[in-house]
C-alpha cells in the first residue's frame with residue numbers, strides 16, 4: 219500500500235463506521251452532494267448487482283445489505299481497511315462471503331474466483347489520490363475479473379468544476395486537505411474518458427454532484 223492511498227482508507231475506524239451511514243449516506247448525500255441514497259444510489263445499485271458480485275471499497279456494506287440479494291448470490295468484499303471489511307461482512311451476514319484486503323490501485327493477487335457478473339465501486343474513486351489518469355489503474359486492475367456480459371458500476375463525488383454548494387465546498391476543503399478525498403480535479407468528462415480507454419460500452423450520468431457510471435465489454 220502506498221502512503222497516499224492509505225489516507226483515503228485510514229479514516230474508516232470502528233467508531234467512524236458507526237457514524238458513516240448517518241453522516242455520509244444521510245446528511246452529506248442529501249445536503250452537500252444532492253444525490254439521494256434511497257431514491258438514486260440504492261436503486262442504481264439494485265439494478266446492476268449480479269449473481270457473482272465483487273464490491274470494492276465496502277464501507278459499512280450499506281448498499282449490499284439493503285439490496286435483497288438472491289440466495290445464490292456470491293459476494294466478495296475488497297477493501298484496504300480491515301475495519302471496513304469486518305463491518306460489511308457482519309452486516310451482510312452471509313456465510314459464503316469472501317474477503318480481500320487490498321489496495322485497489324495495486325495489481326490484484328492471482329487466485330480470485332472469476333468471472334464476476336458485477337463489480338461495484340461506490341464512493342471509492344473520490345477517496346483515491348491523484349487525478350483520473352492515476353485512478354484509471356483501478357479499471358485496468360478490475361477488468362480481467364469481469365465476465366464477458368458483466369457490468370462494472372459505481373458512483374463518485376465530482377470535483378470543484380461541478381459547482382458545490384457552501385456545505386459541499388467546506389467538506390471538499392477539509393476532506394481533500396486530510397487526504398480522505400482526492401477529487402478536486404475529477405470531472406464527468408475525465409471519468410468517461412478513463413472508462414472508455416478500458417471498456418467499449420460506457421455510461422456516465424450526473425445526479426446532483428455525483429457521477430453514476432456503468433462500464434461493459436472490457
Ligand SMILES: C[S@@+](CC[C@H](N)C(=O)[O-])C[C@H]1O[C@@H](n2cnc3c(N)ncnc32)[C@H](O)[C@@H]1O
Pocket residue numbers: 223224226227228230243274275276277278279280281296297298299302320321322323339340341342345346
Ligand atoms: C467512502 S467509503 C465508501 C463505502 C461504500 N461503498 C458506500 O458507498 O457507502 C470508501 C471505502 O473505500 C475504501 N478504500 C479507500 N481507498 C482504498 C484503496 N486504495 N483500496 C481499497 N479500498 C479503499 C475505504 O476503506 C472505505 O471502506
